[in-house]
Amino acid sequence: MEMKKYIDFTQTNLDGQEIALVIKEGKQTVETLRKREKVSKTFSLILTYIIVTFLALIMILPFYWMLITSLKTNDEINAMTQTFFPTVVMWSNYVYVFQVFDFTNYMINTIVVAIFSTIGTLITTVLAAFAFARLQFKGRESLFLIFLMTMMIPGEMMVISNYITVASFGWIGTDQTRLEAYLTMIVPFWVSVYYIYLLRQNFKQIPNELYLAAKVDGKSDFSYLLKVMIPLAAPTLISITILKFMGTWNSYVWPELVTSSVEFKLISNGLRGSSFSDPDSGIVEYGYQMAATVVVTVPLFLLFVLFRKYIMRGVGRAGIKG
Amino acid sequence: MFNFFKRKKQDEAITYSEDFALMKQGIYRDSSLGELTEGENKNNIVVNVVSRREIKKEYTIGGVLDQEQRNNWKAWFYLAPILILMAVFLIYPLINTIFISFTENYQYATGTFDGLTFDNFLIILGLKPYTDALIYETNLVNYALPNTFIIVFITVPVSIVLALLISVLLNNLRRFQKIYQTIFFLPYVTNTIAVGMVFSVLFDDTGLINYLFQTDITWVYGADRWTAMVPLCLYIVWGSLPFKILILLSGLQNVDKQYYDAAKIDAAPHWKVLLRITVPALWPQILYLMVTSFIGAFKEYTAVVGLFNGPSTTGKGGIPEMYTMVFYIYENLQEHTSFAAACAVLLFLIILLFTFLQLFLSKRKNA
Incomplete structure (x- = not known):
């Protein structure tokens, strides 16, 4: 079939008894044609x-x-011609940022909030996912459907009333203590239906036989969950942990709303709230500002480099087909 | 995903109705011998009169496991923590917010209000005039609604098409595919506020963009509202690409290669292969991305804060020309709790409407 394309039959010599096939443009044998195809493929x-x-x-x-930009001088940043590499490397921008920007405080707040909201989420998520995946009870499927439907409700619907709720707990206000500030940023985030869904899928893949074997051995449901299911679902749990950490690192709105004092705020709030303007002229110094953003971004990148597999799997498993 | 209501199959249970009649007579089938041959060979029949009492019900034996576990009340212990938390931080707030949206002048600190009204919705939709001492806009019509819809209807299609093209290209690569995949995923692992600030530097008056294109446009600070939409939408698209590429690429890797081979034999052009094979094969993923990114775009907020540091192109204060619906909610939460609640309810309704519309359209397309 393919040969037909390339042989020019008008050139076929029928004089005499012999029939000779002449390939157009002499050099084009099958090999050269294949080569040409290969070339076009490589080209594309x-x-x-x-x-x-x-x-x-x-x-x-x-x-x-x-x-x-974080390494440039302010004159170079504001110059008409932009350079793709700083002419003078200004490490001092970073020194200045660490002096002005209370990085360690924001960092500690963020890590504390991240750790405790992750622990809480893991506990509620594992228990709920176990009940949905393993145990039989009346109304299980309809309850799970209700859980899934709550994912469609925009969080902003809840923020207003949650703000009122934590205010009524006395956790908000000018007399806010550090513990109260942390609690307001941690407790409401122990609910995560999406992670329950993710973990339930994972738990369901664990074969029934393991459960029956554990039952034969006289293990209780809880020790089965602890000794068999959690270790088997460890990759998903790691994904949840890292995504939760990233979420806290990125959270801006809620901490901004509920914290009364700068010292309780999280890293994103600190970054946006600090002014990096020159004390004399009042103009924003982009060099300092960008140095601060680098400081905020680097920990996330490190996390990504270390746990790339878990992050991409956790994000990618976003529930196509149940 | 949604076949939760599937009942336990009844036919799984084994009913011994055939033997039932015999059991009533006190004759039990010897299961090891198969056919029941009464009379001919007495050894084959075990006549075991266990009880003279009449059996009232047919025996139904279900799955042993399910029988044992049906309605395991212990499950509620496992569900208790999440149910309590959900009741306090999810279900109650939902109902309460809807309630607040119908109250007049709700005070969040004391929980008092001046009676029930429907005016909040009229005021935020600009149908009823409202004058307030505070500088911020109280209606959504001027800025928040148009901005939100512009963001939604520009960033969602653009990012989905771009993500589709990039993932098709990436799927063709054999070498370095993982490296490229990682690079395209990078924007996902960043701080939205931090990179928003980077974008405002890129689009600064003397920034890289103006330098590269030799333009002299004020994009961010003090910019015209429509001009400011350009860096904002670009930033949102940039930030939303990684997730979409990840989903589409993993979807592409599961598409049956046979379709592409068939297309090759027919010498179908690339664009036709993309439209006729790739897009239909990826339709579930595309639909999923459409629903999620529509919802995400309707709730856009942090990108605006990162880029402009406030609801205005001049930062905090000034005319809030960069309002989105969510920005409006947060700005008015303390001073105009009723309006904020009404806006949240409106947002919820819009999202609900769009989600059902998309699911409905997809069903019709499949049919």
Whole structure:
């Protein structure tokens, strides 16, 4: 079939008894044609690489720009001609930022809130997912459906009343203590239906036989959960932990609303709330500002480098087909 | 995902109705011998009169496991923590917010209000005039609603199409695919506020964008509202690509290669393969992304804060021309709790409407 394309039959010599087939443009044997096809394929592959590389560069441009701006002098940042590498590397921007920006305090707050909201979430999630995946009880499926439906409700619906609720607990106000500030930022976030859904899927994949075997051995449901299911679902639990950490690192709105004092705020609030303006002129110094954003971004990147697999799996398993 | 209501199959249970009649006579089948041959060979029949009492019900034997566990009350112990938390922080707030949206002048600190009314919705929709000492806008019509809809209807289609193209390209690569995949995932693991600040530097008057394109446009601080939409939408698209690429790429890797081979034999052009094979094959993923990113775009807030540091292009204070619906909710939460609640209810209704609309459309397309 393929040969027909390339043989020119008008050139076929029918004089005499012999029939000779002449391939057009002499050199084009099957091998050269195959080679040519290969070349065009490589060409399109190279083109794909070029396009993808170009797009990838656009994707990481903000990070690169953040990094180099954080090392530039303010004059260079505001110059008409932008440079792609700082002419004078200003490490002093970072020194200044650590002096002005109370990074350690925000960092401690964020880590404390992240740890305790993660622990709480893990406990409620594991218990609920176990009940939904393993135990039989009346109304299980309809209750789970209600759980799933709550995911459609925008969080903003809850924020208003939750604010009122924590206010009525006395956790908000000018006399707010550190513990109260932490509680308001931790307790409401122990509810995560999405993670229950994710973990339930994981628990359901664990074969029934293991459960029956544990029952034969006289194990209780709880020790089965602790000794068999949790270790088997460890990758999902790690994913949940990391995503929860990232979520706390990114949370901005709720901490901004409920904290009364700067010392209780989280890292995002600290970053946006601090002014990096020059004390004399009042103009925002982008060098300092970008140095602070680098400091905030780097821990997340480190987390990503270490746990790439878990993060991408946790995010990617976002519930297509149950 | 939604076949929760499937009842336990009744036919799984084994009913011994055939033997039932014999049992009544006190004759039990010897299961090891198969056919019942009464009279001919007495050894085959075990005539065991266990009880003279009449059996009233047919025996039904279900799955042993389920029988034992049906309605295990212990399950409620496992569910108790989450149910209590959900009741306090999810169900009650939901009802309470709807209630507040119908109250007049609700005070969050004391919980008092001046009676029930429908005016909140009219005021936020600009149908009823409202004058207030505070500088902020109390209706959504001027800024919040149009801005939100612009963000939704620009960023969602653009990001889905872009993500689809990038994942198709990535799927063709053999080498370095993992590296590229990681690079395209990077925006996901960043702090929204931090990168928003980076974008405002990129789009600064003397920033990189103006320098590269040799323009002199004020994009961010003090910018015109429509111009400011450009960096905002670009930032939102940039931030939403990683998740979409991840989902689409993993979907692509599960598409049967046979379809592409068939297309190759027919020498179908690339765009036709994309539209006729790739898009239909990825339809569940695309639909899922459409629903989630529609919801996400309707709730846009942090990108605005990161980029502008406030509801206005001049930061805090000034005309809130960069309001989104969620921004409005947060700004008015303390001073105009009733309005904020009404706006939240409105947002909820819009999201609900769009989600059902999309699910409905997808069903019709599949049918």
